[in-house]
Amino acid sequence: MKRFEDLSPSLRCIMTPGPVEVDPRVLRAMSFPVLGQFDPEFTSIMNETMGMLRELFATSNQWAYPVDGTSRSGIEAAMVSLIAPGDRVLIPIYGRFGHLLHEIAERCGAEVHTMEKTWGSVFDKEEIIAEMRRVKPDVVAMVHGETSTGRLQPLEGIGQACREMDALLIVDAVATIGGVPVETDAWQLDAVIGGTQKCLSVPSGMAPITYNKRAEEKLLSRKRVERGLRTGDDGADDIAVVRSNYFDLGMLQDYWSPLRLNHHTEMTSMLYALREGLRLVLEEGLEARFARHRLHERALVAGLEAMGLEQYGDPGCKMPMVTCVAIPDGVDGESVRTMLLDSFGIEIASSFGPLKGKIWRIGTMGFSCRGNNVLRVLGALEAALLRHGCRLPAGLGVQAALDVYEQA
């Protein structure tokens, strides 16, 4: 007697800011049999993945490995390991995920200072640097790409200012890694967190991070070997020990180092997926991948404009992989989204907080970022809007996108 049906998820066209569609090669990688966590074949896959992550993050840092959890696990690991209770932390906020950094820093016991920008725009670096001079933070934490508003915060110059003021810079690049340049070394970022289920197009479940010597120094000052594994007197009790065991990067790096000091059991199948996803990224080439994201953004935006839809937010700081569209007056945005999903098999996103019910967010990320998907979403959106009584110039959206592709 079968009490539960066979798994058979529908095939979706996922045009959200994540999670997005996954390349069949990555899906297939997860179906390989597992290896033991200390099997030399497995530890060599771990090492290979670290090498690939260094390329992805454009860094020569020793440490580049995934934290075993969804994207925010990587953010929390970096913050709880690098922020000691009482540390002064400056957080520039320009959307929902800046608030998340605030929340996490607070839970780390930090003295948090925030500065806020109206949603839809980003900061000038001078504003941030001026505030750093005033606050004198131990840590600055900020979001590179805010999927809640579709804005991209330029980071150049902030890292240098952090070094001059002896602060660490933690960057949430969850939504941008693999889609636009994230120059860890060139921009002097001390710790960077990437996401898997966005421009990398690997299922949600791992959070690749990297951090440099400056960050490691702070980690090591707070480090203690785990009870039950200690052999000597390496367990000094007079340090501000990291408030989490799972997220203690000092322990994680011992597990990812040749020491292989037992911590968690690495997520075997997810690591297979991450390795295959990174292989695809590096085979395509980072520059070509960034150009692809820009091309499909151009086609999508041309189509939306031809349909007479308005974009939300300051165009000067738009993320190429997220396009925010104002929901036309009188249209029930959720009803359109439901029709897109139920009738066309296409998912687009709504937004959070002040933007709820006001905009749709259309993602063009990673494997989902391809011409046939862009044409499909434009055609379906036009049809759904017509069906909702919107007056649109029929047919123009898809034609405008085709024009972009023909001229590319």
Place this chain on the structure above:
Amino acid sequence: MKRFEDLSPSLRCIMTPGPVEVDPRVLRAMSFPVLGQFDPEFTSIMNETMGMLRELFATSNQWAYPVDGTSRSGIEAAMVSLIAPGDRVLIPIYGRFGHLLHEIAERCGAEVHTMEKTWGSVFDKEEIIAEMRRVKPDVVAMVHGETSTGRLQPLEGIGQACREMDALLIVDAVATIGGVPVETDAWQLDAVIGGTQKCLSVPSGMAPITYNKRAEEKLLSRKRVERGLRTGDDGADDIAVVRSNYFDLGMLQDYWSPLRLNHHTEMTSMLYALREGLRLVLEEGLEARFARHRLHERALVAGLEAMGLEQYGDPGCKMPMVTCVAIPDGVDGESVRTMLLDSFGIEIASSFGPLKGKIWRIGTMGFSCRGNNVLRVLGALEAALLRHGCRLPAGLGVQAALDVYEQA
């Protein structure tokens, strides 16, 4: 130009206390295309999985869902959510993973009281209850099955004592869930954490947990809606807020409830795997699955005894799914393990701390727990020991196991 090879892990016979082999049905489930996290098809998979987990944990608790991380993420989530800084926590320790509970509780800011038992044995419940009377803990945290020593701690009576003394009981059932009875309701356990990569035979990456109304009450008293998602004044600042955002069960349950309040992005492919693994468990039936673990343990132990190998630890509290074998005098245990892996494709485990180099641990867990695996490991271990100069009665191990199977 291919800079990285195709993934092609060897097919291993994994006879460790986890991670273990994964049923091809579970591996296949991970290769299905992903769904968006709020796609109704996906949220219905989430709900189905909760129902299956309730059966697995033998509970009518409302809350039974996976934490998105490896097993210790579930342990940390339960502890950081249920232990407020300053709480008195009693931890009976009889192996490595008891020390881990100590470590995590300490990092939660608890006043930790421990009691220790010589490795290889477990506690009488009266010892624990007497210590509870003395310490008056807010929380008791203990391990159900210690894979480091292969011992099983009886839990009956402890839950009742916790209720009488108004303490919460948190149980680490990572290694036992799906292999021996874990009676959440009957034993009055307040929070239980299971593991995926052991007797459930799902790849490492999720930590199923369950907790009851008593636990929930404590969670809710510490709850706050996330910054960036708040709409009203639900953000009171005068409570002992959970020190983690990622592991705040109050937030996780809002995400797993019909509210679907956005937190992390659920691990799509891992959830597919967990659902399929649970389906296999429930199709087999819990009682039949427990009986299977006992049968293959009997065959393995009969074979090891026929080979003249000695078991480690008190036989009265042995875990059926982990058999600890004393490494014969003069034999290099690591050299034997390497030969098993390299020549036979079989992995068995060493141990930690005081047992390092003294015992091997052979697992018979979940999908790895089958007759052909038991016969294979007995034959290969005999051959490897002969090859290492041990004097053994050749052929008897496999014959003794076959006797057990014929009489079953």
